[in-house]
Amino acid sequence: MSSIEKAIERLAKTKSDKSKANDAINPTGTEAREKAVDSSKPAVHQTKPVMQDAGGQSAKPTIPTSKESVKRGTAKKIQLDYESLSRIGYIVPHAGNKQLSEEYRIIKRPIIMNALGKGAAPIEHGNLVSISSSLPSEGKTFTALNLALSISTELDSTVLLIDGDVLRYSLSKLLGIEDEKGLIDVLEDKNCTVGDVILETQIPKLKIIAAGKRSEKSTELLASKEMEELLNEVAVRYQDRIIIFDSPPLLSTSESIVLNQHMGQVLVVVEAGGTPVDAIKDTLSRLDSDKAIGLVLNKSRESRGDNYYGTYY
Numbered sequence: 001m002s003s004i005e006k007a008i009e010r011l012a013k014t015k016s017d018k019s020k021a022n023d024a025i026n027p028t029g030t031e032a033r034e035k036a037v038d039s040s041k042p043a044v045h046q047t048k049p050v051m052q053d054a055g056g057q058s059a060k061p062t063i064p065t066s067k068e069s070v071k072r073g074t075a076k077k078i079q080l081d082y083e084s085l086s087r088i089g090y091i092v093p094h095a096g097n098k099q100l101s102e103e104y105r106i107i108k109r110p111i112i113m114n115a116l117g118k119g120a121a122p123i124e125h126g127n128l129v130s131i132s133s134s135l136p137s138e139g140k141t142f143t144a145l146n147l148a149l150s151i152s153t154e155l156d157s158t159v160l161l162i163d164g165d166v167l168r169y170s171l172s173k174l175l176g177i178e179d180e181k182g183l184i185d186v187l188e189d190k191n192c193t194v195g196d197v198i199l200e201t202q203i204p205k206l207k208i209i210a211a212g213k214r215s216e217k218s219t220e221l222l223a224s225k226e227m228e229e230l231l232n233e234v235a236v237r238y239q240d241r242i243i244i245f246d247s248p249p250l251l252s253t254s255e256s257i258v259l260n261q262h263m264g265q266v267l268v269v270v271e272a273g274g275t276p277v278d279a280i281k282d283t284l285s286r287l288d289s290d291k292a293i294g295l296v297l298n299k300s301r302e303s304r305g306d307n308y309y310g311t312y313y
Contacts, residue, residue: 077200091149104150114292115242123292125235125264132247132256134279138271139298141170144246152206163211164245164259166218171246172210182212187221223258231262250283265292272300
């Protein structure tokens with residue numbers, strides 16, 4: 001039995017055991033927070049407090065960033081709000097969440113090895129990494145940003161994080177950059193280059209590209225020759241750079257299937273006890289088996305010492 005098949009078998013058991021755990025664990029806070037920010041901590045056993053508005057409803061936090069343009073070459077610079085991001089579970093510098101930081105160190109290691117050509121077998125465009133899920137609200141944006149933050153601490157790699165979810169703009173909204181030029185602008189406007197849309201952050205090794213303007217031709221643009229040329233450019237020009245795409249859910253939109261065809265690595269985020277096993281199988285069947293495919297179990301309440309598992313390759 002392959003490791004992915006074992007993972008699916010474990011996920012099925014997790015789902016069946018979920019109802020038994022309800023008497024011992026109150027999931028209300030976690031579920032509300034997941035709907036609020038489309039994210040949660042992967043494979044950890046503690047539940048964070050729910051964020052609520054004045055009416056007692058879950059409130060989607062807005063992470064403010066500085067809109068002030070700071071010239072460093074031609075790139076605009078934004079300030080990530082460490083305090084707000086840390087409060088909703090992100091591993092920003094000096095956040096002090098050692099367990100979550102360690103989990104992402106484990107997740108990122110095989111990704112970095114594949115990206116730099118040091119894995120078991122060479123992978124074409126191994127430095128292009130898609131973070132997706134089968135369905136919405138499983139935590140793909142949470143995983144993409146935390147993975148980028150973790151990789152940005154590496155000595156030998158830089159990270160370019162791209163919001164490829166051009167319908168929901170999850171990452172762009174989270175960081176307050178939904179009005180910035182981004183991926184769609186580069187694909188539609190021949191006069192707009194990658195350098196025009198890259199946003200620098202206060203983390204020297206982390207840069208971000210927003211989703212850009214909305215377009216009715218988003219699927220066609222992601223499948224276009226311009227997209228292929230863009231990916232070749234960012235993959236080949238920056239050999240030490242790992243490009244992470246926050247991609248749309250694979251079973252919800254056609255954009256994600258098109259986008260993942262260009263990736264070297266695909267990480268599928270799975271909600272513990274929530275994602276149907278059939279959905280996971282359907283998702284995996286739509287991915288090219290020649291790619292490096294991994295699973296990340298998210299929103300798990302199992303402790304690391306008790307059947308902890310995170311990513312499979």
